[in-house]
Amino acid sequence: NAGVTQTPKFRVLKTGQSMTLLCAQDMNHEYMYWYRQDPGMGLRLIHYSVGEGTTAKGEVPDGYNVSRLKKQNFLLGLESAAPSQTSVYFCASSYPLAFRWTDTQYFGPGTRLTVL
Amino acid sequence: AQSVTQLDSQVPVFEEAPVELRCNYSSSVSVYLFWYVQYPNQGLQLLLKYLSGSTLVKGINGFEAEFNKSQTSFHLRKPSVHISDTAEYFCAVTTGAGSYQLTFGKGTKLSVIP
Numbered sequence: 001n002a003g004v005t006q007t008p009k010f011r012v013l014k015t016g017q018s019m020t021l022l023c024a025q026d027m028n029h030e031y032m033y034w035y036r037q038d039p040g041m042g043l044r045l046i047h048y049s050v051g052e053g054t055t056a057k058g059e060v061p062d063g064y065n066v067s068r069l070k071k072q073n074f075l076l077g078l079e080s081a082a083p084s085q086t087s088v089y090f091c092a093s094s095y096p097l098a099f100r101w102t103d104t105q106y107f108g109p110g111t112r113l114t115v116l
Numbered sequence: 117a118q119s120v121t122q123l124d125s126q127v128p129v130f131e132e133a134p135v136e137l138r139c140n141y142s143s144s145v146s147v148y149l150f151w152y153v154q155y156p157n158q159g160l161q162l163l164l165k166y167l168s169g170s171t172l173v174k175g176i177n178g179f180e181a182e183f184n185k186s187q188t189s190f191h192l193r194k195p196s197v198h199i200s201d202t203a204e205y206f207c208a209v210t211t212g213a214g215s216y217q218l219t220f221g222k223g224t225k226l227s228v229i230p
Contacts, residue, residue: 004159040125040222042120042206042220042221042223043160043218043220044220045217045218048217059217090159090160092160105162107152107159108159109158110157
């Protein structure tokens with residue numbers, strides 16, 4: 001049982017390049033999330049998904065797109081990377097109790113992205 | 117909308133001393149509260165959570181927190197810290213039903229001094 005895994009662990013991009021971050025979970029969780037963590041800012045929600053085929057915007061969605069084609073995977077895309085997207089990206093998943101969002105979010109180890 | 121304030125960005129404490137990490141929240145409706153810990157170069161893991169019931173919540177690694185509705189606080193405490201407690205601690209809040217977003221505080225870095 002690997003929990004939540006993220007690929008890649010590190011990446012360096014040039015401004016304007018594109019990339020996709022992959023998040024995978026093997027806990028059969030319905031809900032998945034992408035956060036970014038910046039020094040002194042805590043974690044901010046980028047996008048989230050409450051089930052296969054559904055996605056929604058979080059607090060800071062601009063410049064990112066997501067897809068949830070399979071229940072176990074949640075992809076985060078950067079179409080044209082900018083230096084402001086230099087950050088550590090965390091994926092998380094959870095399984096809501098009785099359809100109320102009260103359960104624990106389980107986090108992946110993170111992807112450190114630098115945009116030059 | 118809810119918000120979380122962690123009053124201290126850094127807290128140094130000597131080994132075996134007690135520690136309190138402060139968290140205040142703002143919300144117009146009932147909330148659920150969480151404390152997460154992040155060890156260097158790792159993801160976040162849950163320390164404890166308050167959903168309902170007893171206002172004193174016990175978590176892993178000897179940590180506990182008390183929900184105080186009148187003070188809108190959820191402070192984290194440990195009576196005797198260990199070097200291995202050195203990490204960053206995040207308080208988070210959600211209003212639950214219909215709202216799936218966890219709102220995090222900016223974090224408190226706990227440094228345990230030998």
